[in-house]
Amino acid sequence: MTAPELASSRVGRRLVGGGSMLAIAMLVANIGNYGLNLFLGRVLTPAEFSDANLMVTFLFSLTSIALCLQLVAARFISRSDELGFEGDSDLLARRLRRIALGSGVVTAVVLAGASSFWSTIFQTASSWPFVILAVGIPFWLVQAVGRGVMQARLMFGPLALSFVVEMVTRLGLGVLLVTMGFGVEGATVALTASFVVTTVVVGIASRSRSPRTGNGIDRAEVRAYAGLVSVLLIGQIIANNSDIFVAKAYFTPTDAGIYAAVALVGRAVFFLAWSVATVIFPVVARRHAAGRESSEVLRFGILAVIGIGATCAVGALWLGGPALGFVLGPEYSDLSIPLAAYAGTTTLFAIGNLVASYRLSQSLVTESWYLLGAAVLQLVLVLIWHSDMTTLIAMQGIAMAFLILALGSRSMTRTWISNRSRKEAFQ
Structure with missing residues (x-):
């Protein structure tokens, strides 16, 4: 077997193994999240359950920012690492984290500041869940960058772990708070807390790797790709x-x-x-x-x-x-x-x-x-x-x-x- 064929074989095994691990972790995470939703559907009225589900839907509607940061990180970091310039990747990751934090704060202000408006439009019983969710948005966006770094570097083990940790935090705290009588607000606190915990885990796993740099990653190219x-x-x-x-x-x-x-x-x-x-x-x-x-x-x-x-x-x-x-x-x-x-x-x-x-x-x-x-x-x-x-x-x-x-x-x-x-x- 030639050197390129051997390398391709190794990458293939890593892809299958890592992909299977990630798929299993996401399956476990989805089962846990689904279990939490079933619990909420059981203990809350359909109207309350609809309010709790709306918080998740609001979060998913913000994934344009989170996934944009993740995919930009994944593409440019994977390319730089392929060429051997991990230092360039680390610089990009730090820049994207700053953008994520700034975007998260602005989004949180808009969500919390207009909470009464959202509550009226979507017929919710309270405006407080919007405020609670807003607290978690900056953490949600910052951890998306870290996941993009792990995705680019084929770090499927830590990436899989991040999804499981997020689910366990959300499920455990959600069941506890709702059982204690905090209802939709308690479920939303669990959602926000899961982002905070996941951000810590992702930050540790995706920390800088190497000082070696090349010509640098062109910011104009990054912005153009973000548009795509x-x-x-x-x-x-x-x-x-x-x-x-x-x-x-x-x-x-x-x-x-x-x-x-x-x-x-x-x-x-x-x-x-x-x-x-x-x-x-x-x-x-x-x-x-x-x-x-x-x-x-x-x-x-x-x-x-x-x-x-x-x-x-x-x-x-x-x-x-x-x-x-x-x-x-x-x-x-x-x-x-x-x-x-x-x-x-x-x-x-x-x-x-x-x-x-x-x-x-x-x-x-x-x-x-x-x-x-x-x-x-x-x-x-x-x-x-x-x-x-x-x-x-x-x-x-x-x-x-x-x-x-x-x-x-x-x-x-x-x-x-x-x-x-x-x-x-x-x-």
């Missing part, structure tokens, strides 16, 4: 959260709480699938920097996402309704079909997200624009047709089906053009 990343992430936010906001604003509090339980399944599918994208992104970025092909990595990722989504959809159809009915109460027992449909719709979105993320690691943004377009289409559809839960899920399915068709058509077109160019080159 934002296209994908804005699409993610709209697709992942628009239905929750619409349900909270237009459904009765009880119906919004029931819909929130269904949406939990979709989030589980997406975040399990995101573990695949997390593993693939830095590997493809490294291969792209070295001029190597990586299409087989994408094929492996798509198969993994399909497997995750199919498993969740079949499980939801088979056991979802009865399980929720047993855990949460009889009003949740007839949700098997909506749960399975939501899981299937989210799987389509997760495939599109994986393809867009793969292309983004190569600084190509067309697929991200496709995803953003599908997300906007979904938003328009759910704003027009939101009479009940079935209609809301169907509108999302239509938008995501268009996304897959568009990405498939583009892939076939690119393949045809590539084959034609090679054929002409041999003539």
Whole structure:
């Protein structure tokens, strides 16, 4: 075996091993988070549960900032480390942490300062959860940079640990505070505390490595790439959260709480699938920097996402309704079909997200624009047709089906053009 083949084999084993570890950790974290949500759904009324779920949705709507910082860190640090200049990576990481802290403070001020407005718009019982959540936002963004550093350096063990620590803190403190009678405010305190603890863990694991520097990472290039990343992430936010906001604003509090339980399944599918994208992104970025092909990595990722989504959809159809009915109460027992449909719709979105993320690691943004377009289409559809839960899920399915068709058509077109160019080159 040649040296390049040996290195490739080692990276492959590390990728599979680290990816499996990360996927297991994210599965455990999702089970814990799901368990907390089931606990909240059991002890809180549907209206209170809807308020608690809204805090998580608000947080996810801010992931454009967090994931932008994480993906920028992952791409440029992986590239610099591939070239042997870890010092440049450390300088970038410190700069991104300062940006994260500043952005977090500004966002927190806006969220807390307008808490009464948010409470009125989304029909919550109190404005205090918005203030409590605001405290955690700066920590949420800072730890995203640290996770990007670990992602870039294929530090899947510490990265996996960070997700488990976040879940354990949130689950333990959430159950304790809600049991003590603090309700939605207690659940939100647990959410904020989990970010603080995770920031400490991530900060220790992603600390500086080497003083060796090269020519430095061009700030203009970083800013330009951040703009590309934002296209994908804005699409993610709209697709992942628009239905929750619409349900909270237009459904009765009880119906919004029931819909929130269904949406939990979709989030589980997406975040399990995101573990695949997390593993693939830095590997493809490294291969792209070295001029190597990586299409087989994408094929492996798509198969993994399909497997995750199919498993969740079949499980939801088979056991979802009865399980929720047993855990949460009889009003949740007839949700098997909506749960399975939501899981299937989210799987389509997760495939599109994986393809867009793969292309983004190569600084190509067309697929991200496709995803953003599908997300906007979904938003328009759910704003027009939101009479009940079935209609809301169907509108999302239509938008995501268009996304897959568009990405498939583009892939076939690119393949045809590539084959034609090679054929002409041999003539």
